[in-house]
Amino acid sequence: MNVAPVTPPRPLDVAAVFPQLVPLARTATRLHPRPGAPTWYDSSIGGPLLWPADEPWPHCEGPHEVDGMNPVLSPADVRLERRIRAASHGREMTPQEQKTLERIRPPRKLPMRPAVQPYDGSMAMLPVAQLYARDVPDLRAPKGTDLLQVLWCPFDHPIMPRTALFWRSAATVTDILGTPPEPPAMQFDAYLPEPCLLHPEQITEYPDHLELSTELQEQLSQWSVPQADEEDMDPQTYYDCVLSNAPGWKVGGWAAWDSTDPCPRPCPECGTGMxxxxxxxxFEEGDDEGRSWSPYENPAAEPSPGSDHFDPGRPTAVQIGRGHRQHLYICPAAPEHPHLELMT
Known part of the structure; x- marks a missing residue:
């Protein structure tokens, strides 16, 4: 039986222990991406977009630079490489498969190329996410719209892909662009999301401890010692890892601050807090030892039919930085205002 992923209950209700957290609670929708074959009419990660045939496809004008230590790959070659590796799982590769992989990623030869090379030309952006408001409770679409489409340039700008957001009414798209353009090159294969269907689930989240008052941080720190001891965890990370906010792809909720500190995020148009x-x-799994955020009754223990890639921890095959997150912020007063990107 195909049962949707469900987040296990939190070990305790932290807001009951610290009532100061109650007004800070936010809902978030975990997307739970799983490999599949999404269509234009599905909410998806890496799937086809319901894009009007008469609307220009987004392009990024650069600059685009590549690390000379790594090969520049095309989306077609990334997909081919994934298919070969999936098909050869559990057996030795054929000579033809090995030859194809060596073509895609040629062995390094001396002298090495320059560390950084510019890549000239406009880059067609790649689909990242398509979210229908009917599927995602926390997707607060602007009036007159019910669909969010997210694309990105598969090159770092400067430390993560540059994104573009499009809000539209799905009912107005009657003539669909069947074969959108693709970029001739990608900086990393991890910037090509594997097509995934979604299993949205709404949960409640609380802020990272760095966004709390100093007094509440101290109270949480002292209280966490016995709680963490029971779970054999570090008390300094217990609240953030287990009780505050969920890992993985999600809409809404709170950000986690692992590699940088929180900072003011005013809307560049109107000054509203984003x-x-x-x-x-x-990653879809949390940082705690017990992986307490990992969903149970998970239907995707094995690859879906036709899937080229499946890793329970990284079903989308996306990697941000060295394993971080890319948060897209919008203005709650006017979602059409320019958005903000942060890597944490």
Whole structure:
């Protein structure tokens, strides 16, 4: 039986212990991406977009630079490489498969190329996410729209892909662009999301401890010692890892601050404090030893039919930085205002 992923209950209700957290609670929708074959009419990660045939496809004009130590790959070659590796799982590769992989990623030869090379030309952006408001409770679409489409340039700008957001009414798209353009090159294969269907689930989240008052941080730190001891965890990370906010791809909720500190995020147009729209995650599992956020009754223990890639921890095959998250912030007063990107 195909049962949707469900987040296990939190070990305790932290807001009951610390009532100061009650007004800070936010809902978030975990997307739970799983490999599949999404269509234009599905909410998806890496799937086809319901894009009007008469609307220009987004392109990024650069600059685009590549690390000379790594090969520049095309989306077609990335897909071919994934298919070969999936098909050869559990057996030795054929000579033809090995030859193809060596063509895609040639052996390094001396002298090495320059460390950084510019790549000239406009880059067609790649689909990252398509979210229908009917599927995602925390997707607060602007009036007159019910669909969010997220694309990105598969090159770092400067430390993560540059994204573009499009809000539209699905009912107005009657003539669909069947074969959108693709970029001739990608900086990393991890910037090509594997097509995934979604299993949205709404949960409640609380802020990272760094966004709390100093007094509440101290109270949480002292209280966490016996709690963490029972779970054999570090008390300094117990609240953030287990009780505050979920890992993985999600809409809404709170950001996690692992590699940088929180900072003011005013809307560049009107000054309103911006909120998380979408979290693009490397990993679906949490940082705690018990992986307490990992969903149970998970239907995707094995690859879906026709799937080229499946890793329970990284079903989308996306990687941000060295395993971080890319948060897209929008203005809650006017979602059409320019958005903000942060890597944490």
């Amino acid at each position: 909120e998380v729209l979408l979290t693009i995650a490397t």
